[in-house]
Amino acid sequence: xxxxxxxxxxxxxxxxxxxxxxxxxxxxxxxxxxxxxxxxxxxxxxxxxxxxxxxxxxxxxxxxxxxxxxxxxxxxxxxxxxxxxxxxxxxxxxxxxxxxxxxxxxxxxxxxxxxxxxxxxxxxxxxxxxxxxxxxxxxxxxxxxxxxxxxxxxxxxxxxxxxxxxxxxxxxxxxxxxxxxxxxxxxxxxxxxxxxxxxxxxxxxxxxxxxxxxxxxxxxxxxxxxxxxxxxxxxxxxxxxxx
Amino acid sequence: xxxxxxxxxxxxxxxxxxxxxxxxxxxxxxxxxxxxxxxxxxxxxxxxxxxxxxxxxxxxxxxxxxxxxxxxxxxxxxxxxxxxxxxxxxxxxxxxxxxxxxxxxxxxxxxxxxxxxxxxxxxxxxxxxxxxxxxxxxxxxxxxxxxxxxxxxxxxxxxxxxxxxxxxxxxxxxxxxxxxxxxxxxxxxxxxxxxxxxxxxxxxxxxxxxxxxxxxxxxxxxxxxxxxxxxxxxxxxxxxxxx
DNA sequence: CGCGGCTTTGATGTTCATCAAGTAAAGTGG
DNA sequence: CCACTTTACTTGATGAACATCAAAGCCGCG
Numbered sequence: 001x002x003x004x005x006x007x008x009x010x011x012x013x014x015x016x017x018x019x020x021x022x023x024x025x026x027x028x029x030x031x032x033x034x035x036x037x038x039x040x041x042x043x044x045x046x047x048x049x050x051x052x053x054x055x056x057x058x059x060x061x062x063x064x065x066x067x068x069x070x071x072x073x074x075x076x077x078x079x080x081x082x083x084x085x086x087x088x089x090x091x092x093x094x095x096x097x098x099x100x101x102x103x104x105x106x107x108x109x110x111x112x113x114x115x116x117x118x119x120x121x122x123x124x125x126x127x128x129x130x131x132x133x134x135x136x137x138x139x140x141x142x143x144x145x146x147x148x149x150x151x152x153x154x155x156x157x158x159x160x161x162x163x164x165x166x167x168x169x170x171x172x173x174x175x176x177x178x179x180x181x182x183x184x185x186x187x188x189x190x191x192x193x194x195x196x197x198x199x200x201x202x203x204x205x206x207x208x209x210x211x212x213x214x215x216x217x218x219x220x221x222x223x224x225x226x227x228x229x230x231x232x233x234x235x236x237x238x239x240x241x242x243x
Numbered sequence: 244x245x246x247x248x249x250x251x252x253x254x255x256x257x258x259x260x261x262x263x264x265x266x267x268x269x270x271x272x273x274x275x276x277x278x279x280x281x282x283x284x285x286x287x288x289x290x291x292x293x294x295x296x297x298x299x300x301x302x303x304x305x306x307x308x309x310x311x312x313x314x315x316x317x318x319x320x321x322x323x324x325x326x327x328x329x330x331x332x333x334x335x336x337x338x339x340x341x342x343x344x345x346x347x348x349x350x351x352x353x354x355x356x357x358x359x360x361x362x363x364x365x366x367x368x369x370x371x372x373x374x375x376x377x378x379x380x381x382x383x384x385x386x387x388x389x390x391x392x393x394x395x396x397x398x399x400x401x402x403x404x405x406x407x408x409x410x411x412x413x414x415x416x417x418x419x420x421x422x423x424x425x426x427x428x429x430x431x432x433x434x435x436x437x438x439x440x441x442x443x444x445x446x447x448x449x450x451x452x453x454x455x456x457x458x459x460x461x462x463x464x465x466x467x468x469x470x471x472x473x474x475x476x477x478x479x480x481x482x483x484x485x486x
Numbered sequence: 487c488g489c490g491g492c493t494t495t496g497a498t499g500t501t502c503a504t505c506a507a508g509t510a511a512a513g514t515g516g
Numbered sequence: 517c518c519a520c521t522t523t524a525c526t527t528g529a530t531g532a533a534c535a536t537c538a539a540a541g542c543c544g545c546g
Contacts, residue, residue, distance in 0.1 A: 082407045084486060090399070105385070106393040111400070134385045141384030142348070142377045145391065150349040152395035156333070157354070159402055163445065164325045167534075193492065202406065204535060209494055243327060410502070436524065447503055452526055468511095468525095 022047060027072060027123075031096070031147075034140040039133045046126040052116040059114040065103055068130040071095045074120020075182070075191055079199070080112040089200040091155050092117065092191070094182065098147045102155075105148075117191040162201050165243045170201040171211045172239035175221065179230055187229040265290060270315060270366075273339060274390075277383040282376045289369040295359040302357040308346055311373040314338045317363020318425070318434055322442070323355040332443040334398055335360065335434070337425065342394045344387075360434040405444050408486045413444040414454045415482035418464065422473055430472040 022028060022040040032040065049072070052058050059069070061081060071093060078090040090112055091097075103110045104127070134141045162170055174197060178188060190197070194212075195205045215221045220232045220239075230236060265271060265283040275283065292315070295301050302312070304324060314336060321333040321342060333355055336342045346353045347370070377384045405413055417440060421431060433440070437455075438448045458464045463479055465472045473479060 080403065083404060083484065084407060086407065088403055088407075090403075102392060102396060102399070104392070105388045106390075106396060111396065131385060134388070135381035138378035138381045138384050141381050141388070142374060145348045145377070145384070145388060147349075148388065149345060149347070149391060149395075152392070152399070153345060153349060153354065156345070156395070156398055156402070159399070160323065160331055160333075161326060163406060164327060164329065164331075194494095195492070205492085206494080206536085207534070213494080241326065437526095438524075448524085449504085449526080450502070456526080 025072075025123075027070075027095075031070065031098075032140070034143045035133065035137065039137060039140075043125045043129050043133060046129060048124045050122050050124070052120050052122065054116055054118055057113060057115050058120070058122055059110050059112075061111065061113040062109050064109050065107060066127055067124040068101075068104060068127050069114075069122060069124045070098065070101075072121040072123050074122075075117040076114050076120055077117055077192065077196070077200075078112045078114055087199050088202070089192075089196060091158070092182070092200070097154075098151050101144075101148050102152065165240070167203050167207055167211055168214075168239050169241075169243045170203060171197075171208065171215065172236045174201050175215075175228060175230065176236055176240055178228075186233070187227065190226040190228060268315075268366075270313075270338075274313065274341075275383070277386045278376065278380065282380060282383075286368045286372050286376060289372060291367045293365050293367070295363050295365065297359055297361055300356060300358045301363070301365055302343070302353050302355075304354065304356040305352050307352050308350060309370055310367040311347060311370050312343045312357075312365060312367050313341065314343065315364040315366050317365075318360040319357050319363055320360055320435065320439070320443075321355045321357055330442050331445070332435075332439060334401070335425070335443070340394060340397075341390045342398065344391050345395065345398075348391075408483070410446050410450055410454055411457075411482050412484075412486045413446060414440075414451065414458065415479045417444050418458075418471060418473065419479055419483055421471075429476070430470065433469040433471060 022032070022044040023037060028035070028040065035043075048067075050058075052074070058076065061079070072095055075092065075094055077092050080088050080090050082088055103112070134144065162173060165173060178190065179186060182188070182191075192200070194208045197208045198205045201208075212221070212223060215236075216223050218232075218235075220230070220235050222229045222231060265275070265287040266280060271278070271283065278286075291310075293301075295317075301319065304322070315338055318335065318337055320335050323331050323333050325331055334340075334342055343357060346355070377387065405416060408416060421433065422429060425431070425434075435443070437451045440451045441448045455464070455466060458479075459466050461475075461478075463473070463475045463482075465474060
């Protein structure tokens with residue numbers, strides 16, 4: 001497949017030409033079940049598909065919201081700057097998690113950044129086109145409403161859950177989350193650094209490392225760089241619950 | 244105006260009979276600008292308006308979502324039980340803040356409780372009727388989308404903001420919030436107890452009291468029971484920002 | 487090869503929760 | 517309406533959890 005280079009937001013992104021369209025996209029059946037064929041063609045007109053390398057920034061906080069964006073393939077993080085400029089990771093999302101919509105319909109500018117944690121494919125649709133379809137197709141609008149509120153609830157819920165736990169519980173929680181929700185394996189490679197884990201579950205880098213080491217010493221997990229294997233699942237679950 | 248008594252969710256609520264309707268409601272112009280007259284009449288058919296006294300529970304966490312609900316008059320708190328049964332106040336809402344929608348479109352049961360902090364009027368509309376209107380009227384759906392994402396963003400944003408601050412900063416933040424966003428006065432009566440303030444900004448009751456006392460000693464505020472007056476606004480703003 | 491960022495461990499200090507104990511206020515039942 | 521109970525409020529003392537600081541090894545990258 002041909003790959004073009006394009007300069008947007010001061011970084012280079014690869015834009016895939018329109019060899020495909022929304023109608024034949026595997027995502028149609030998942031995200032856009034309620035969208036009619038002519039509407040799919042309509043939004044497909046100005047659709048762009050882009051591939052981002054691991055580490056590349058997809059959206060930068062503060063830039064204007066001009067497009068409706070969704071993740072087609074890969075893994076991304078949503079990052080927000082606090083008042084003190086300290087970064088906080090709001091969530092880590094796979095395709096279908098749909099969290100990129102939080103700003104889309106109510107804000108003029110993105111209130112978070114999005115970065116690729118793996119090579120990721122992103123589709124963008126002109127926001128005004130999308131709004132047109134929402135206006136025309138209420139069934140689709142209702143579906144969108146459900147998706148968005150579900151994402152918001154997840155973010156809110158997990159933020160409160162994590163804040164209630166002690167450091168050990170937070171590490172246990174996030175290891176279980178990666179294992180069960182992202183990789184579906186007992187052995188997996190962490191897609192983020194220790195520092196980023198801290199930004200995700202609100203603790204210092206040093207304490208992330210310290211407690212991972214503790215877990216290793218207690219034979220709850222093994223650590224090899226970014227590769228983690230869970231040895232004692234029950235213990236980890238108990239730690240995650242007990243706070 | 245006549246008042247009937249009705250038993251729903253095991254508590255007594257006062258239901259106001261249909262002397263009014265959505266078409267003449269002052270809220271139409273604010274919330275439902277995109278709704279057509281016949282749609283307003285449609286949702287008005289099974290609409291219920293209820294008045295809750297201060298302290299009464301409007302919605303209990305875990306009960307099924309059967310209605311679309313909005314606050315017409317008053318002040319409410321949204322409360323969520325943590326995994327350890329400790330309560331957390333998600334937010335405090337006036338009419339138009341619209342937060343009761345977070346569960347509405349994606350969850351089978353409410354994942355938070357709603358209680359009245361003042362005497363409050365609440366309108367409920369059959370949820371299925373509401374979904375019908377969303378399906379028929381995309382412009383209205385888009386408006387709803389905007390409202391809901393705005394509320395979610397507010398909850399997420401303020402949660403992160405508060406967590407980043409030290410205790411002094413949290414108290415400063417919440418006093419400013421009540422003063423500027425709720426009462427628009429320098430002197431106001433707190434609608435919640437010290438314990439609830441703690442549940443709202445994530446600190447213990449003792450420390451809420453301690454820091455309020457500190458602020459009093461430093462002549463930043465005066466305290467008379469639940470009545471607070473802000474004496475040194477700049478100092479409070481500096482404390483809120485500095486963490 | 488050296489620089490910066492990531493990782494790791496230890497020592498130190500501070501913030502905050504917890505415990506305790508007492509007063510005031512508000513609701514409850516006879 | 518008053519005794520009674522409960523809930524809210526308040527202050528101080530103590531200790532634990534966690535952030536911060538410091539120092540050193542590691543790795544990738546220009």
